[in-house]
Amino acid sequence: MTKTALITGVSSGIGLAQARLFLENGWRVYGVDKQAQPVLEGDFHFLELDLTGDLSPLFDWLPQVDLLLNTAGVLDDYKPLLETSDEAWEQLFSVNLLAAMKISRFYLSEMVENKAGIIINMCSIASNLAGGGGAAYTASKHALAGLTKQVALDYADKGIQVFGLAPGAVKTQMTAADFEPGGLADWVADQTPIKRWLEPKEVAEVSLFLASGQAQAMQGQILTLDGGWSLK
Numbered sequence: 727m728t729k730t731a732l733i734t735g736v737s738s739g740i741g742l743a744q745a746r747l748f749l750e751n752g753w754r755v756y757g758v759d760k761q762a763q764p765v766l767e768g769d770f771h772f773l774e775l776d777l778t779g780d781l782s783p784l785f786d787w788l789p790q791v792d793l794l795l796n797t798a799g800v801l802d803d804y805k806p807l808l809e810t811s812d813e814a815w816e817q818l819f820s821v822n823l824l825a826a827m828k829i830s831r832f833y834l835s836e837m838v839e840n841k842a843g844i845i846i847n848m849c850s851i852a853s854n855l856a857g858g859g860g861a862a863y864t865a866s867k868h869a870l871a872g873l874t875k876q877v878a879l880d881y882a883d884k885g886i887q888v889f890g891l892a893p894g895a896v897k898t899q900m901t902a903a904d905f906e907p908g909g910l911a912d913w914v915a916d917q918t919p920i921k922r923w924l925e926p927k928e929v930a931e932v933s934l935f936l937a938s939g940q941a942q943a944m945q946g947q948i949l950t951l952d953g954g955w956s957l958k
Contacts, residue, residue, distance in 0.1 A: 796847045
């Protein structure tokens with residue numbers, strides 16, 4: 727039977743790369759984003775929705791999935807605490823943590839009943855160390871990693887697998903400013919042991935492996951994909 731995946735943040739970057747790769751491998755893909763629908767070939771379905779608002783349209787539209795990819799996220803321009811407003815903190819946590827939690831909680835119920843399901847949360851190198859973002863981003867990604875591990879532990883005996891992906895520098899729409907004159911792109915590439923940024927497809931490929939059924943002995947890992955950045 728064709729398996730169904732839900733991908734948040736599907737219109738660009740890693741989410742778009744995940745959707746394209748899963749479609750190429752015969753999955754039925756449902757995508758959610760507040761941006762416009764991407765052009766994709768295959769069994770693709772799209773819902774335009776802001777994940778910080780009412781999520782009931784999503785749950786009515788798609789009541790059950792085999793795989794949930796909580797990929798949507800926002801950055802904070804590396805701002806330190808004294809330069810970050812309450813509104814910015816609320817926005818970061820609404821997207822990076824609370825939306826993932828609410829969506830996971832809804833689909834987890836059906837997964838437990840079926841004794842099968844996989845959830846993959848988009849963590850970050852900022853889930854494990856400082857310097858991968860500003861205060862709000864780093865705090866939100868640390869929290870997402872904690873949620874990932876706890877849900878994995880709580881539901882491992884119910885046939886559920888939960889993982890986190892922790893990318894470093896990835897060339898996406900969100901990081902486009904780093905490639906503008908005066909941006910950080912060259913410095914980041916120089917400081918990364920492999921001397922380049924990651925491509926979104928490289929993160930998508932690890933997602934596909936975790937969803938393939940070939941990782942049955944794994945549970946709760948936060949997999950780092952950073953070109954060696956965190957080795958230093």
